[in-house]
Amino acid sequence: MTHVEDELNSQPECWTRAAEQAGRHRAALPEPGERVAVVGCGTSYFMAQAVAALREGAGQGETDAFPASEFPHGRSYDRILALTRSGTTTEVLALLGESAGRTHTTAVTADPDTPVVSAADDLVVLDFADERSVVQTRFATTALTLLRAHLGLHTDAVVADARTALAAPLPEGLVECAQFTFLGRGWTVGLAHEAGLKMREASLSWTESYPAMEYRHGPISVTTRGTATWMLGAAPDGLAGQVRATGGLWIEGGLDPLAELVRVQRLAVAVAAARGLDPDRPRHLTRSVILAP
Secondary structure (H helix, E strand, O other): OOHHHHHHHOHHHHHHHHHHHOHHHHHHOOOOOOOEEEEEOOHHHHHHHHHHHHHHHOOOOOEEEEEHHHOOOOOOOOEEEEEEOOOOOHHHHHHHHHHOOOOEEEEEEOOOOOOHHHHOOEEEEOHHHOOOOOOOOHHHHHHHHHHHHHOOOOOHHHHHHHHHHHHOOOOOOOOOOOEEEEEEOOOHHHHHHHHHHHHHHHHOOEEEEEEHHHHOOOHHHHOOOOEEEEEEOOOOOOHHHHHHHOOOEEEEOOOOHHHHHHHHHHHHHHHHHHOOOOOOOOOOOOOOOOOOO
């Protein structure tokens, strides 16, 4: 079993543990009414998009998401919430350093022995969800689970759906597809982007991701036989029929969207295996991006 497989299979237990710890970390996490920017890089940025949409949708306060390298320093926020598995990513550390003394900062990380410890005002450590693999799976979803629980949006049903996602067979014909499109709405748009990234990283697949309604405005033109369109969350009315009419394979996301992401992680590993690739050694990637001075 690869590191990626071992780690993605542990997600139900990690999510349960994160939800149980949410109350302990309350003081370090955004308070209702704060204006918050959630930042990250790569997978963590896509989780930041999901968190921002969930928090604002829950009426907790204005919340934006940015790649750490594209943070708008001219805007004013009460708190910057940084998601960083490694705690060493150059862009995140630079942003936290530039924000010191001006904006309160919180970092959610997997490793307490990294530079982010001294760079952020508050720290949440999810070391039980740390990973050996380059390709992120359980840390990202565990961090999101912690924040869903902090917002009162996590239930035991999410964990049950994750177990189903790990046990149920993948849809027939999916591994053989040549192209994959992932769609989301609201907070699941970030999950759709992350699903596409997982497929590219682990299996070198041609993937795209869009807000579901935007998919109708041009991207659906690439859908045909041998392609798959996967909806994370509830689909807009009529979209499934439109995709099926192209000859493409439509995948309906019937589980909690975060559990659907687990199914995509499994697909990425399965496609990698079918193509003779090692998902533990993704091409041109390292566990953390650390830029030379």
